[in-house]
Amino acid sequence: MIDLRSDTVTRPTAEMRAAMAAAEVGDDVYREDPTVNRLEERAAEIAGKEAGLFVPTGVMGNTIALKLHTEHGHEIICDARSHILNYELSMMAWFAGCVARAIPTSDGLLDWAAVKAEVRPLGPHAAPTGLVEVENTHNFGGGTIYPQAQLDEICSGAHGMGLPVHMDGARVFHAVAATGMPLKQIVTNVDTVMFCLSKGLGAPVGSMLVGPQKLIDKGRLYRKRLGGGMRQAGILAAAGLIALEKMPARLSEDHANARWMAETLAAMPGIVVDPAKIATNILIFDVAGTGLDAGEFAKRMEAMEVRMIAFGPRFIRIVTHYDAPKNSCEIAVEKIQEMLKRA
Ligand SMILES: *Cc1c(COP(=O)(O)O)cnc(C)c1O
Numbered sequence: 241m242i243d244l245r246s247d248t249v250t251r252p253t254a255e256m257r258a259a260m261a262a263a264e265v266g267d268d269v270y271r272e273d274p275t276v277n278r279l280e281e282r283a284a285e286i287a288g289k290e291a292g293l294f295v296p297t298g299v300m301g302n303t304i305a306l307k308l309h310t311e312h313g314h315e316i317i318c319d320a321r322s323h324i325l326n327y328e329l330s331m332m333a334w335f336a337g338c339v340a341r342a343i344p345t346s347d348g349l350l351d352w353a354a355v356k357a358e359v360r361p362l363g364p365h366a367a368p369t370g371l372v373e374v375e376n377t378h379n380f381g382g383g384t385i386y387p388q389a390q391l392d393e394i395c396s397g398a399h400g401m402g403l404p405v406h407m408d409g410a411r412v413f414h415a416v417a418a419t420g421m422p423l424k425q426i427v428t429n430v431d432t433v434m435f436c437l438s439k440g441l442g443a444p445v446g447s448m449l450v451g452p453q454k455l456i457d458k459g460r461l462y463r464k465r466l467g468g469g470m471r472q473a474g475i476l477a478a479a480g481l482i483a484l485e486k487m488p489a490r491l492s493e494d495h496a497n498a499r500w501m502a503e504t505l506a507a508m509p510g511i512v513v514d515p516a517k518i519a520t521n522i523l524i525f526d527v528a529g530t531g532l533d534a535g536e537f538a539k540r541m542e543a544m545e546v547r548m549i550a551f552g553p554r555f556i557r558i559v560t561h562y563d564a565p566k567n568s569c570e571i572a573v574e575k576i577q578e579m580l581k582r583a
Pocket of ligand 1: 297298299300323324367375378385408411436447
């Protein structure tokens with residue numbers, strides 16, 4: 241089976257498994273797990289932030305961040321297809337008591353003019369804005385990357401109006417790989433960043449939330465409330481350290497594979513995708529012209545042992561990752577061609 245549904249399907253490397261077996265551990269709720277402590281320090285250092293918090297999932301990292309920055313009754317500005325709005329079971333409402341002020345975009349990326357137009361002050365009718373959220377890279381925008389000036393302008397504009405900025409950087413290391421810019425520089429103006437160790441970076445479990453010491457200290461209490469106070473979590477952090485230190489260097493391979501697949505698919509009748517727009521490891525293409533509904537397309541590919549995800553009736557998403565190297569991508573493309581011929 242070639243699984244291109246998501247980079248979450250990557251399994252830990254042999255090196256990660258060995259490090260997990262050998263990990264020095266303690267009780268992390270007492271902050272006595274040396275491996276978790278090292279991971280939190282390294283994550284903060286690499287991101288250029290004061291402190292880090294190891295969380296079991298990206299959703300928990302985002303949930304804690306939204307809660308840290310807001311009060312109940314605030315609005316959170318985000319783009320309309322953001323993960324926090326569409327794929328996190330309304331945790332911004334459930335835990336932080338906030339509603340989303342969603343801005344439609346073509347590629348998932350906000351700009352300051354659009355954000356500024358939606359900032360609301362406290363008044364007799366409107367709820368005030370509490371936070372601006374950006375997603376980089378943008379998942380459902382097709383792995384798109386914020387142009388740095390556009391992101392920095394959002395941050396300075398928001399800060400100028402007293403608003404913090406949180407980055408859902410689940411795949412921010414893909415932006416690092418694609419732009420060659422260090423993480424520190426990309427996130428320099430955002431207040432907090434969440435990134436996943438468990439996606440393209442290959443760790444079995446875990447995400448990081450990084451930001452100012454005071455916020456992260458408070459975030460540790462929210463993590464406990466949400467059931468994320470893990471004990472000998474150094475077993476997981478040991479894999480996370482390898483994910484953080486070694487895996488970013490190979491992500492451009494995934495980007496090249498995604499671009500290559502887009503170029504090959506674009507030449508097939510009925511498939512519409514612009515290879516020039518493939519910025520990272522996510523490839524979303526339109527299959528309406530094949531005469532197949534996207535769900536049916538994915539189902540037929542599944543029967544041919546290639547997995548992908550249908551978004552609505554016309555779009556398919558493919559995510560490249562290290563458990564699907566170039567030759568797997570080649571086989572996947574051949575099988576798509578074969579399936580289309582039969583159809
Ligand atoms: C995967 C993802 C998350 C977090 O997902 P978890 O499954 O909870 O780790 C958050 N934001 C984006 C953009 C994602 O793609």
